[in-house]
Amino acid sequence: MSLEWEQTVVSSRDPASLGRWWQEALGWVVVNDDPAEFEIRPAPDRLPGLLFLPVPESKTAKNRLHLDFRPDDRDSEVARLLGLGAARVDVGQGEPSWVVLVDPEGNEFCVLSSWPAG
The missing domain is CATH 3.10.180.10 (2,3-Dihydroxybiphenyl 1,2-Dioxygenase, domain 1)
Known part of the structure; x- marks a missing residue:
């Protein structure tokens, strides 16, 4: 059996805004700019990534x-x-x-x- 770390999920009030902040902080690329599933990675074909998902609370x-x-x-x-x-x-x-x-x-x-x- 083997596991590959694909992403870390970050709950966010504003996934696209927070995802873009982390994109700039890390110098990564956006691989999904859907506001409900915003994802960044070091490169389009490189893992792991950060996936930002919406939650209603702070x-x-x-x-x-x-x-x-x-x-x-x-x-x-x-x-x-x-x-x-x-x-x-x-x-x-x-x-x-x-x-x-x-x-x-x-x-x-x-x-x-x-x-x-x-």
Whole structure:
């Protein structure tokens, strides 16, 4: 038996708007622009993707699952994401080597420390 990770589903009040935000944040491509099933991927034929589906309610609690990203330059990437509309959030992380941000609908994600120079 084998499994392939196809996508992560993100519940959203406005799937197309949030999907386009993540498309810009990640530099991915839109593979389905249907407002009820908006999907982005790293490339049209590359998995996994992010699928944004509509829900009537706003997010009300901490995510049970979140994405972590490892940039070349953490501080520059955090500044870029903040410029796109992300916001810093404190989930009790203290002063670690990663930064916790939220997307425009409040979904947490982490920007980890940069890879060591090597």
